[in-house]
Amino acid sequence: MLKRIITIMALLCVAVIAVKAQEVKKPRMYVEYFTEADGVEEANSDKVRQAVMAALNKTKRFELVDQDAEYSMKKEEERRTDEKAMSDEKSRTQTITAAGHDYILGGNVLACSVKSEQKDGKTMYSCVLNYSVTVTEVATSTTVASATFDHSPSGIGGTVGKLLDLSDSKDKAIASAVNMIASDIENFLIKEFPLESTIVPMDYEVKKDKLVKCYINLGSDHGVKKGDYFSVLAPSVRAGRTTYSEIGKMKVEEVVDGTMSQCKVVQGDKKIFTAMEAFQALDEAAQKQQPLKVKATIAPLFSL
Incomplete structure (x- = not known):
């Protein structure tokens, strides 16, 4: 019994440490x-x-x-x-x-x-x-x-x-x-101080070669809320350097948890889908170096 209690306590400590490690450190x-x-x-x-x-x-x-x-x-x-x-x-x-x-x-x-x-x-x-x-x-x-x-x-x-x-x-x-x-x-x-992160390269929704919805690696821990807007940035390699340019915009539809939100594409759906296809064709090492990024942007005057 004592051994079992000690094991449970150890597991709880590990869980607490894991949660602490995932907490967003704020300046x-x-x-x-x-x-x-x-x-x-x-x-x-x-x-x-x-x-x-x-x-x-x-x-x-x-x-x-x-x-x-x-x-x-x-x-x-x-x-x-x-x-x-x-x-x-x-x-x-x-x-x-x-x-x-x-x-x-x-x-x-x-x-x-x-x-x-x-x-x-x-x-x-x-x-x-x-x-x-x-x-x-x-x-x-x-x-x-x-x-x-x-x-x-x-x-x-x-x-x-x-x-x-x-x-x-x-x-x-x-x-x-x-x-x-x-x-x-x-x-x-x-x-x-714009929030920046990456698109989750899985469980995204596509219709007729257009990216409709996807997840991003930002959530409530980062202050993200429903209705926030993000620019989508795609990589391109020139002279051995990776640079990023805006190819579309998306709007947060649901804040899933502390580190993830679901977004709806409101601009550039075809370009974003093409960029996602290009990303999926990369090997694992290249994907880490050239992720699809998102960057917070001010909502348009007349929100979509």
Whole structure:
């Protein structure tokens, strides 16, 4: 009996270790306090920062560390209040590196103003929101991504049709503008930190020499969700080098589990089928060197 119990416990330990080994390691991102331009209230700046963090958390792409949340970072904040340390960025980077962070995200709220207008005899409010985010790689101390989002009548950023949502109170107007941050950050990550993986070369659906559906090696552990779009990239060998080019697009129909999703081809079905046929004709070594790849892309304005 004891031997059997020991065997069962050993098997459970092996299972736990196997699961741990399959877990997706997420890079750690340290989120600094946002700065604000003259005229922007600190409370509104904090609302923008909290919304950015919520959007990042939703993508499941990073392990976030709030500047408020970590004791060592609080010590860092205290150190920075010393006049001599304010310009000591090297020492600051060393402190953050020692805490195990891969990236630092900073932000600046450039504008968050509420305007009023009369409509049907009522005073209505709209919020003009303009902010920027910057991501720095800790190991190299270099800026790896940055963007400015301008939700205003003359701005090019933001959600179409929501630049001037009218609300019956100032607080609601600000909340309406802040709600647009989720799509801002999602698209920012797709552009600057796109998910990349491969197509599963089995159990795909073909009709009349067109690839209809297939699986990709990305799932909920990577933040993939139903409705996400991916570009399909096919390899070609030139002068001994393998290069990739886009041949189509697909849309996630079902997130199967943590590491796999089923997709429907929405563009380039014939080309993707041809590429899959060419892949299947390769030997095992060549298949490892020249897989069919997928790369996250922003959903079209009018989704298919």
